[in-house]
Amino acid sequence: MDRQELHDELDRTRRDFHALLAGADRAALRRSTAGTRWTNRQLLFHLLLGFLIVRALRNLVRFFGRLPDSASRRFAWLLDVASAPFDVVNFAGSWLAGTILPRRWMLALFDRTIAALHRRIDAESDADLARGMAYPTRWDPCFREYMTLADIYRFPVQHYDVHRRQLTLPGLGG
Numbered sequence: 001m002d003r004q005e006l007h008d009e010l011d012r013t014r015r016d017f018h019a020l021l022a023g024a025d026r027a028a029l030r031r032s033t034a035g036t037r038w039t040n041r042q043l044l045f046h047l048l049l050g051f052l053i054v055r056a057l058r059n060l061v062r063f064f065g066r067l068p069d070s071a072s073r074r075f076a077w078l079l080d081v082a083s084a085p086f087d088v089v090n091f092a093g094s095w096l097a098g099t100i101l102p103r104r105w106m107l108a109l110f111d112r113t114i115a116a117l118h119r120r121i122d123a124e125s126d127a128d129l130a131r132g133m134a135y136p137t138r139w140d141p142c143f144r145e146y147m148t149l150a151d152i153y154r155f156p157v158q159h160y161d162v163h164r165r166q167l168t169l170p171g172l173g174g
Contacts (some may be wrong), residue, residue, distance in 0.1 A: 001129050001150040009157045013051075014114045016164070020044060021103050022051055022171050033166045037091065040167050042098030048106055049094055049114045052161035057152045058120070065131035065149070072133035076145075079136035086139055121153055129153075 021044065029041035051127055064072035079086070101109075132148035142158040144151070 001153075001172075005147065006121060006153060007118055009154075010114050010117055013047075013157055013160045014110060017044070017047065017110050017160075018107060020164075020167065021107060023171060026118060029066075029171050031168050033168055035166050036163075038094060038098065042095050042161075043163060043167060045098030045101060045106060046090075046094040047108050047160050047163055048113070049090075049097075050156040051110070053150060054117060054156055057155065058149060061131060061133050061147070061149045061152055062128075064133035069134065072135075076134040076136045080138045083136065083138040117153065122126055124149065124153075 004112055024040065029044075030039050032038075033043045038046065058076075064075060129150040130148055130153070132146055134145060135143045135147045137143050137145055140155075140159065141162060142155055147155070
């Protein structure tokens with residue numbers, strides 16, 4: 001894994017997130033997105049959520065990466081079976097938080113989360129980054145059947161880029 005490249009990508013998303021929120025007025029943030037049931041503001045929180053969940057995803061890899069592969073395959077299967085309740089919670093959480101959190105809180109949370117990810121990436125050993133597990137592919141289009149810890153650190157940037165295209169903010173062509 002090229003750590004500097006990942007650091008650069010994290011910084012790119014942080015700058016972009018700031019620019020998106022700074023460039024949008026209230027009406028633009030309330031506008032519907034392309035292909036989701038969220039508003040732009042709610043989808044912006046969902047972009048942030050992709051970074052927030054890395055800690056939990058990282059802990060899953062740390063735990064299941066030390067067990068036989070069959071354990072994570074069974075866990076991934078179980079999570080795929082439970083994807084419908086996850087989808088409801090994922091939608092409702094982003095809807096609620098994206099509706100009520102002030103912009104400055106979202107910006108501060110994004111900044112703190114990116115700073116924490118920078119520190120964690122630098123602290124990981126190469127062996128830890130190579131450890132992996134099976135993942136539930138129904139939960140997110142960026143999840144693959146098997147993901148290493150390095151993949152988990154790349155996930156929020158990929159998630160961000162996929163969903164950013166659904167924003168309908170001024171200047172984005174939407």
